[in-house]
Amino acid sequence: MFNKILIANRGEIAIRVMRACRELGISTVAVYSEADRNALFAKYADEAVYVGPSPSSKSYIKIDNIINAAFETGSEAIHPGYGFLAENPSFARECEANGIVFIGPTSTSIDGMGSKITARQTMKAAGVPIVPGVESGISRAREMLEIADEIGYPVILKPAAGGGGIGMKIVEQRGDLESAFTSAQSIAKSTFGDDTVYVEKYLPEPRHIEFQIMADNHGRTVYVAERECSIQRRHQKLIEEAPSPIMTEDLRQRMGDIAVKAAKAIDYRSAGTVEFMYSRGDFYFLEMNTRLQVEHPITEMITGIDLAKEQILVAAGEDLGFSQDEISIRGWAIECRINAEDPLKDFAPSPGRLKRYRSAGGPGIRVDSGVYTGYVIPPYYDSLISKLVAHGRNRKEAIVRMERALYEYIITGVATNIAFHKAVLRNPRFQSGDINTHFIKEENILADVKRIAKEEEEKGLTLASALSADSRKVAAISAAVGMYLAKENIPQEKMAQE
Numbered sequence: 001m002f003n004k005i006l007i008a009n010r011g012e013i014a015i016r017v018m019r020a021c022r023e024l025g026i027s028t029v030a031v032y033s034e035a036d037r038n039a040l041f042a043k044y045a046d047e048a049v050y051v052g053p054s055p056s057s058k059s060y061i062k063i064d065n066i067i068n069a070a071f072e073t074g075s076e077a078i079h080p081g082y083g084f085l086a087e088n089p090s091f092a093r094e095c096e097a098n099g100i101v102f103i104g105p106t107s108t109s110i111d112g113m114g115s116k117i118t119a120r121q122t123m124k125a126a127g128v129p130i131v132p133g134v135e136s137g138i139s140r141a142r143e144m145l146e147i148a149d150e151i152g153y154p155v156i157l158k159p160a161a162g163g164g165g166i167g168m169k170i171v172e173q174r175g176d177l178e179s180a181f182t183s184a185q186s187i188a189k190s191t192f193g194d195d196t197v198y199v200e201k202y203l204p205e206p207r208h209i210e211f212q213i214m215a216d217n218h219g220r221t222v223y224v225a226e227r228e229c230s231i232q233r234r235h236q237k238l239i240e241e242a243p244s245p246i247m248t249e250d251l252r253q254r255m256g257d258i259a260v261k262a263a264k265a266i267d268y269r270s271a272g273t274v275e276f277m278y279s280r281g282d283f284y285f286l287e288m289n290t291r292l293q294v295e296h297p298i299t300e301m302i303t304g305i306d307l308a309k310e311q312i313l314v315a316a317g318e319d320l321g322f323s324q325d326e327i328s329i330r331g332w333a334i335e336c337r338i339n340a341e342d343p344l345k346d347f348a349p350s351p352g353r354l355k356r357y358r359s360a361g362g363p364g365i366r367v368d369s370g371v372y373t374g375y376v377i378p379p380y381y382d383s384l385i386s387k388l389v390a391h392g393r394n395r396k397e398a399i400v401r402m403e404r405a406l407y408e409y410i411i412t413g414v415a416t417n418i419a420f421h422k423a424v425l426r427n428p429r430f431q432s433g434d435i436n437t438h439f440i441k442e443e444n445i446l447a448d449v450k451r452i453a454k455e456e457e458e459k460g461l462t463l464a465s466a467l468s469a470d471s472r473k474v475a476a477i478s479a480a481v482g483m484y485l486a487k488e489n490i491p492q493e494k495m496a497q498e
């Protein structure tokens with residue numbers, strides 16, 4: 001087992017990994033940028049090393065700086081979290097070359113899933129169903145037109161090197177294809193440094209259902225249930241739940257077996273996620289994320305498996321502590337990503353100082369965050385404040401617990417998307433489980449967000465407003481007392497003594 005692990009990440013995920021380390025009795029090393037000097041994760045760790053200026057290109061993704069920090073501190077392993085260097089095969093290779101354990105899959109496995117095109121080729125060869133489309137990049141508009149005609153509209157154009165929903169273009173009709181293609185290519189080039197674009201069928205009523213995989217170095221690969229992540233905005237997940245409302249035992253086994261097959265096809269080890277698109281009864285491989293996902297806590301809540309801990313144990317060469325048959329699902333879990341962004345201003349990021357921060361709690365609630373009262377959310381990184389997770393005996397209980405937690409969650413000083421989450425949770429169609437990735441648009445959730453935000457402000461429907469109403473009262477009373485004392489010419493100190 002390791003004595004010391006360096007966590008090459010920041011914010012809530014750095015703390016999540018450090019929590020696992022603490023429980024395992026492993027010392028932790030944080031790396032931090034200029035903007036993160038006072039961040040909670042840098043204080044939480046046993047040691048912290050400064051790795052450069054605030055922009056991540058100068059600190060968190062500077063491979064040499066991270067490797068040096070590991071050497072300096074005598075760290076035997078590096079956990080990359082998600083984002084930054086987590087899916088960078090060069091970084092994994094650099095760790096391997098320097099005798100540092102990369103807590104994740106091998107660089108070869110990461111490479112195998114790095115390009116969406118290579119992944120599609122590998123999966124097809126392994127007998128995994130992929131979304132209908134091509135398995136090679138397309139460089140000419142004419143070729144793209146021919147292929148799209150064959151696939152049939154609508155289609156979706158994707159950068160091969162893409163991620164985060166960036167550069168993807170949905171094309172409804174032939175006349176729009178050429179301009180969408182040129183634009184996808186230029187975004188792909190400027191964002192990912194590679195203008196390779198390919199095309200897939202744009203599936204109707206798509207649901208995003210993904211399977212958690214765990215694999216050790218000794219040939220055991222299992223699926224740890226599924227998560228449904230269909231509540232998205234601009235292809236970005238905002239609310240996730242586990243299990244999926246449409247899952248049956250039979251479907252879970254079929255999709256799970258395919259997910260294991262996908263992982264085995266690239267000799268996978270560690271935690272990973274096989275993402276599928278589910279459309280009208282059929283499912284297709286979308287991509288594999290070779291890391292721990294943002295939404296992993298909901299899987300932990302329903303299975304009782306600590307995925308971060310298992311990742312570390314497996315990286316240290318231990319056997320996976322459980323078999324497929326030993327994994328069972330208990331209840332339902334939902335995660336809301338609480339972001340510092342303003343849903344009323346097109347979700348514009350809202351960095352700044354947290355004037356007040358009081359976490360939600362109580363039965364069935366888990367909050368993964370890296371903030372505290374007075375903390376300044378820097379503008380350089382993503383806007384995630386925390387991941388609020390509610391677990392209940394069933395979906396209904398998980399939903400009402402989440403609503404209750406949103407009521408009591410206090411975050412002031414920055415705008416948040418809490419009203420957005422309330423709007424989704426209160427929506428009857430969401431409550432019935434009839435969701436797909438178009439839900440937010442189809443249900444015009446933004447109109448509800450506006451209404452809810454206004455109502456709450458006027459009527460003071462949150463714990464935060466109840467508390468500030470009290471403090472307003474206190475302020476009013478002390479002002480009145482002050483005026484009385486002044487009028488009667490009584491010195492304030494005298495009053496205080498009495």
Ligand code: ADP
Pocket residue numbers: 131156162163164165166200201202203204206208232235275277286287437
């Ligand atoms: P990224 O890697 O950029 O996140 P993905 O390929 O994982 O991109 O797709 C992200 C989201 O885009 C999916 O969850 C889904 O909402 C939508 N999407 C992607 N491909 C398709 C498709 N073929 N049909 C319908 N929706 C799709």
